[in-house]
Amino acid sequence: MKNKPDSPVGDDWHSLRETLLTSEERAAIDVKIALLGEIINARQLSGMTQKELEIASGVKQPVIARLERGSTDPQLSTVIKVLAPLGKTLAIVPLNQKVQ
Numbered sequence: 001m002k003n004k005p006d007s008p009v010g011d012d013w014h015s016l017r018e019t020l021l022t023s024e025e026r027a028a029i030d031v032k033i034a035l036l037g038e039i040i041n042a043r044q045l046s047g048m049t050q051k052e053l054e055i056a057s058g059v060k061q062p063v064i065a066r067l068e069r070g071s072t073d074p075q076l077s078t079v080i081k082v083l084a085p086l087g088k089t090l091a092i093v094p095l096n097q098k099v100q
Contacts, residue, residue: 032070032073033070035079036067036068036070038088039067039068039079039082039083039086039088040068042083042086042087042088043068043086046086046087048085048086050064050065050068053082053085053086056085057081057082057084057085058081059078059081059082063078064082067079067082076090
């Protein structure tokens, strides 16, 4: 259901996002979404269940589930532990460089 044109909320998520969030907040959300998407995709492509990833990484399955749902802000060490068995790691790149 679309909002009325004069609605203060706007017609879509993008306009609401632009109104409510600073550019820094939008950038942080975009990075988090990209990271979580990469973890989920890598786990699924590897054929691992969350339980198998728990065994391989030492990170408890409920923590992995919350991480994948985006309902937690995990510590960097937790992210690195989860990525390692998936054959991934983090990299720091200049902001103007696109990551492939």
